[in-house]
Amino acid sequence: MTPCHFRHRQRHEAAHRADAAGLRSWVAGARYHVVQVIAAHTVGRGYRLDRDGDVSAR
């Protein structure tokens, strides 16, 4: 397999993974590349909002 074929196959497999994950483009146009983010550290927080009297609160 040539390097060109290898890259082509990698891209093809990435596109399939993205499709299978339900990843769809929101803006019309060609997007040929798939980027994977590998989490090294993940944190999450829940906030109880206190916006009483805040006229901007919606």
Place this chain on the structure above:
Amino acid sequence: MDDDSPVRELTLDECWDFLATQELGRLAFRLTDDVHLVPVNYAVDGRTLLFRTAPGTKLVGVELGGSVAFEVDEVDGETARSVVIRGRARRLEEPDEYRADNIALHVWVDTPKYFVVELAPDEITGREFSLHRPWRRIRPAD
């Protein structure tokens, strides 16, 4: 960029108008070798953004580096907008920090936040996207 493009660059004034309509953004800053990204509620003051914070990573990041990025976005029906700021952040001292008292900068989470941080942009870019999401209109057959 042609008129048919689903992506349109916002003008500088449009970027500021958009920032003024929003209250929640995401602050990205570097701390040692890591990039941190946190949500903060903010308000526009002149051509700067202000937010309140407590001692923690945000404040350390601001004090140590000061070079930050800030992003605000909105998805509204079939249109989305995003504004990205690259600039410098600094903690305001008295009497500058009183600027926060004269604008609509409210604390959303009821914890003490005694420090006011100013974000001064070096660069602002914004984009408006016409969304193409036909699958959202597809309803499952009964």
